[in-house]
Amino acid sequence: MTRLLGLYLPQFHPIPENDEWWGKGFTEWTNVTRAQPQFRGHYQPHLPGELGFYDLRLPEVRIQQAALAREYGLAGFCYYHYWFNGRLLLERPLREVLESGAPDFPFCICWANENWTRTWTGGNAEILLEQHYSSDDDREHIRWLLPYLKDRRYVTIQGKPVLMIYRTGLLPDPRSTLAIFREEAAAAGLPGLYLIRMESNFPGEDSSPTELGFDAAMEFQPRMVGEPLPTWAKGKTRYLLPTAFRRNKIRDYDEMVRLALARPAPAYKRFSCVSPGWDNTCRRLPRLAANIWINSTPEKYQGWLYETLRRFEPFGPDEDLVLVNAWNEWAEGNHLEPDRKWGRAYLEATRRALVGAARP
Numbered sequence: 001m002t003r004l005l006g007l008y009l010p011q012f013h014p015i016p017e018n019d020e021w022w023g024k025g026f027t028e029w030t031n032v033t034r035a036q037p038q039f040r041g042h043y044q045p046h047l048p049g050e051l052g053f054y055d056l057r058l059p060e061v062r063i064q065q066a067a068l069a070r071e072y073g074l075a076g077f078c079y080y081h082y083w084f085n086g087r088l089l090l091e092r093p094l095r096e097v098l099e100s101g102a103p104d105f106p107f108c109i110c111w112a113n114e115n116w117t118r119t120w121t122g123g124n125a126e127i128l129l130e131q132h133y134s135s136d137d138d139r140e141h142i143r144w145l146l147p148y149l150k151d152r153r154y155v156t157i158q159g160k161p162v163l164m165i166y167r168t169g170l171l172p173d174p175r176s177t178l179a180i181f182r183e184e185a186a187a188a189g190l191p192g193l194y195l196i197r198m199e200s201n202f203p204g205e206d207s208s209p210t211e212l213g214f215d216a217a218m219e220f221q222p223r224m225v226g227e228p229l230p231t232w233a234k235g236k237t238r239y240l241l242p243t244a245f246r247r248n249k250i251r252d253y254d255e256m257v258r259l260a261l262a263r264p265a266p267a268y269k270r271f272s273c274v275s276p277g278w279d280n281t282c283r284r285l286p287r288l289a290a291n292i293w294i295n296s297t298p299e300k301y302q303g304w305l306y307e308t309l310r311r312f313e314p315f316g317p318d319e320d321l322v323l324v325n326a327w328n329e330w331a332e333g334n335h336l337e338p339d340r341k342w343g344r345a346y347l348e349a350t351r352r353a354l355v356g357a358a359r360p
Contacts, residue, residue: 001358002309002320003075004350005108005155006327006336010079010090013056017089021118021128029053031331035282038290039244044281046330049338056093059102066103068337069327072347073354076106076155077327078164083111083144084129085137098148108155109148110164110198113171133172138180146188157215157318160194161185164218168197169205178213199270208268216269216315221325222256222278223263224291248289253277253296257304269315272308273323276301276346279333292333298342302349309357324350 011018011028018026033053035045048054051068054061069077082089097107116129148154149161156162163181171177178195185193197209197217201224209217244250256275277296284290305324314320326334338344 001073001354002312002314002322003155004073004322004324004354005076005078006069006074006324007110007329008077008079008107008327009329010056010093012054012328013090013092015090015092017129027055028331031282033282034285036285038248038281038292042244042281042292042294043333043341044279046279046333046335047340048330049340049343051337057096059096059100062093062097063103065327065337066105068347070105072336072344072351074324074327074336074350076108076153078108078110078155078323080112080166081109081145082116083113083141085132086140086144087129089116089129094148098151104153106153106155107151108162108164109145110166112166114167131170133170133177135176135180138177139184142181142184143188146184146190149185149190149193150188155321157194157321158191158316160192161190162194162196162321164196164198166198166200167202167205168209168212168214169202174212174214196271206266208266209270210268216271216319217266218271218321218323219273221260221273221275222291222293223259248281248284248292250292250294253293253300256293257300260304261307269319271321271323272312273325274301274305274308275325275334276336277333280331281333283331298345298349301346302353305350305353306356309353 037044079094118126195214197214199217200220279292281290328337336346
């Protein structure tokens with residue numbers, strides 16, 4: 001069976017930096033709980049179900065998450081990792097997973113190498129924490145990562161630990177960075193690294209990954225493409241009101257799926273990604289335009305995942321990954337974790353798609 005990984009956001013515990021920038025006690029739940037419906041039938045807020053408003057400092061929560069993921073067929077989590085020239089943010093959950101040995105569930109890392117800004121409140125130009133790239137920093141960074149890459153639970157391809165980078169277009173010299181990463185990994189006794197460039201929604205990040213020194217690319221869904229629903233649609237669906245068109249970019253989930261399945265396979269290795277939905281309303285309040293895909297259901301998500309798995313042929317031994325965006329992106333309306341509306345329905349859809357695609 002294909003190994004299905006869930007992108008994992010660690011921003012569900014307070015840290016001093018978020019206290020300073022966003023207010024005392026801020027976590028992702030702060031964003032989630034302030035959401036309000038923007039039009040008739042709009043599913044907001046997305047509120048957690050059986051796991052509750054958890055705190056990722058608690059090992060019991062991390063164990064519950066892994067147990068749920070395993071029960072419904074996920075093969076591991078891909079943790080977002082925030083490194084700024086030796087300064088780490090939100091590292092505690094994964095660090096404690098490493099140090100404690102629990103949960104006994106596979107994981108890998110995606111370096112989210114963007115500057116931190118006030119994008120959520122429209123202050124894109126106000127940088128809270130900036131990336132500064134250098135060969136010395138590359139070396140320090142990969143050395144810090146080595147204990148994770150060597151962990152027996154770490155996801156590998158052909159024995160090589162998998163490391164993803166989210167915004168490769170921001171790297172001033174990606175070939176040099178990756179060469180240093182590989183050099184340090186070899187010096188530490190690893191058989192190599194399997195380096196994956198994330199194909200995110202930014203210009204220039206959909207070219208051949210091997211030209212930059214990567215082994216493969218990983219698709220990111222949703223692609224921020226597709227026309228917003230036209231104004232005449234408001235007369236054809238109960239969901240929309242005129243103000244919603246003026247303020248937000250509203251698309252139909254069916255279009256997300258259609259465009260993803262119609263996207264041609266590239267000449268290089270690119271692993272696929274699916275998404276149970278997307279709605280970042282709560283990160284864009286009160287004035288900013290949100291990206292909202294309406295009409296997602298567990299059945300539609302199941303069909304997309306099933307078709308993606310059915311079409312996928314591994315590129316080689318162990319090159320068998322598919323990504324779900326995401327396990328717990330609650331502030332983007334994008335989660336497999338149970339919520340109050342659907343319960344475990346998206347997890348059940350995941351398992352049905354995996355089982356169905358595995359049948360001869």
